[in-house]
Amino acid sequence: MEIDSLLRMMIERGASDLQIKVGRPPIFRIGGDIVVDDSERVSNLDTRELIEMMLDDEHKKKFEERRWVDISYSVHGVSRFRVSVFHQRGTIAAVFRAIPFDVPTIDSLGLPEVLKDLALASHGLILVTGPAGAGKSTTLAAMIEYINKNRPCHIMTIEDPIEFLYMDKMATVTQKELGADALSMNDALTSLFRQDPNVILIGEMRDIDTFKVAIHAAETGHLALSTLHTSSAEQTIDRIVSIFPSDQHQQIRVQLSLTLQGIVSQRLVPRADGKGRVAAFEVMASSPSVRKLIEDHNLSKLHETIFSSVTQYRMQTLEQSLAALLKNEAINYKEAISACNNVDELKRALRSINLDEHMFEEGKGGDTL
Numbered sequence: 136m137e138i139d140s141l142l143r144m145m146i147e148r149g150a151s152d153l154q155i156k157v158g159r160p161p162i163f164r165i166g167g168d169i170v171v172d173d174s175e176r177v178s179n180l181d182t183r184e185l186i187e188m189m190l191d192d193e194h195k196k197k198f199e200e201r202r203w204v205d206i207s208y209s210v211h212g213v214s215r216f217r218v219s220v221f222h223q224r225g226t227i228a229a230v231f232r233a234i235p236f237d238v239p240t241i242d243s244l245g246l247p248e249v250l251k252d253l254a255l256a257s258h259g260l261i262l263v264t265g266p267a268g269a270g271k272s273t274t275l276a277a278m279i280e281y282i283n284k285n286r287p288c289h290i291m292t293i294e295d296p297i298e299f300l301y302m303d304k305m306a307t308v309t310q311k312e313l314g315a316d317a318l319s320m321n322d323a324l325t326s327l328f329r330q331d332p333n334v335i336l337i338g339e340m341r342d343i344d345t346f347k348v349a350i351h352a353a354e355t356g357h358l359a360l361s362t363l364h365t366s367s368a369e370q371t372i373d374r375i376v377s378i379f380p381s382d383q384h385q386q387i388r389v390q391l392s393l394t395l396q397g398i399v400s401q402r403l404v405p406r407a408d409g410k411g412r413v414a415a416f417e418v419m420a421s422s423p424s425v426r427k428l429i430e431d432h433n434l435s436k437l438h439e440t441i442f443s444s445v446t447q448y449r450m451q452t453l454e455q456s457l458a459a460l461l462k463n464e465a466i467n468y469k470e471a472i473s474a475c476n477n478v479d480e481l482k483r484a485l486r487s488i489n490l491d492e493h494m495f496e497e498g499k500g501g502d503t504l
Contacts, residue, residue: 138185139210142231144172146214149411151233151268157182157226166411167268167403182227186220193314207234207296207312217298238280238299239273246277247418249449250399254278255286259396259421260353262340264365269402270414271362272298272338278360279336282306288333293323295338306334324348328355337361343378350387353394367453367476368398368419368441369434385432392430396421400453404460404474407467415460415474417441417453438480458484461495468495 141161145153150163150170157179160172189208190198198204203221208231210216217232241250253261261278263271276299282290283306290306295313302308309330310316317323321344327335335352337345340361352359365371372391379387398419403412419425424440427433444450457471458481466474475481482492 138188139213141185142208142210142216143213145231146233153231155182155185155229155231156223157228166409167405179226182229186227186229189218190220197314205296207298215298215300217296234298236300238301239277241277241281244273244277244414246274246414247399247416247449247451249397249418249420250274250278251281252449253397253399253420254281256358256396258353258356258358258394260349260391260394261358261360261396261399262363262371263360263399263401264363264367264371265401266364266366271401274399274401274414275336275360275362279308279334282334282358283308286334289331290334290336291327291330291332292336293317293320293327293338294336295320298338320345328352332357334358335360339363340375346375346378350390350394353396354390358396365400366402367400367417367438369437371398371400372429372434372437388430388432392426395425395429402453402474404457404466404470407464407470413460413465415453415456415466416451417456418449418451420444420448420450422448422450442480442484452480452484454480454484455487457481458488458490461485462488462490468492 141153145163148163148165150165152164154162155177158176160174160176163170163172189206194204194206198220206218208216208218215234215236217234218229220227220229263274265271279290279301283301283304286306288306290308292310294310297310297312311323313320313323320341335357337349340346340349340363349359349361363371363374365374375391376384376387400417401414404415406413419441422444428437428440438452441450442452442455445455454475454477457475460466461468461471471481472478485492
């Protein structure tokens, strides 16, 4: 068994992920579903040989110390891959995530147009949120590439590991990988502001120190972008505030009200035609009303503010996004119900575009229009 051949097969089959686990054949994730290959089961020796050929001495040392390591790997002419190597039941396992050589664009991904305006903000904080595997890194990459093409500035990324590779265009892009270019996230963040950045991408908000640096960057005239595993703007703001000590909560709310440019929450929904998945988005952008709600800790009204700001500020709730996908027959009603945060809000969003949920009931038009 040869790893490059497996990865070629992964791309040919349109899989987003490949799982290697002792005692089972290779496992692919295709269109969000797990598909087990019909080849032979992977042995312990197979797995060790596959993994060790990808690890350099430094990664091998980390793997022995921590029992896990994240790396990037490339197959010439095929794709790049983010690889997580770990132990399970006393054996080595690995998961590969495909990362295209070409950086995606906002247009090619069909992302909301307002993301172009957010990307060109001169300063502030932009967060892309959603569950694991929802495409957050891809959305961020498209926004970084839009900045790269349209703004003369210095973009700095701190990633673990580096995923998309950017070529300098109108901007110059510096990419740091933890382990290879910086000993730790704290080490990378400590030296960050001495390296003349305008735009800062932090791969993931992990702890209070990361949040402090991102907020400080936004306050001092930089544009900071990162990701979080939250499902809505309201949950994101609550999560950030809760990380800090209680006596700092009001201060953090004020800082967020002044620095947040936008929160983009996304999730992937199976397409109605069965051909892959499509993204649905909640988009919260900065506005006087949003800033006031954050400062006053009145987040219960945030959803309504987003719902009513479609025209003026081009915000949208997740349910409005799902309703638009239903109208365009991209998804079916069952999947929309499964993906939404609130079924009643989905029905309201449908009524706002002159659709009725009864149109989607079985026997009255099926699952799609």
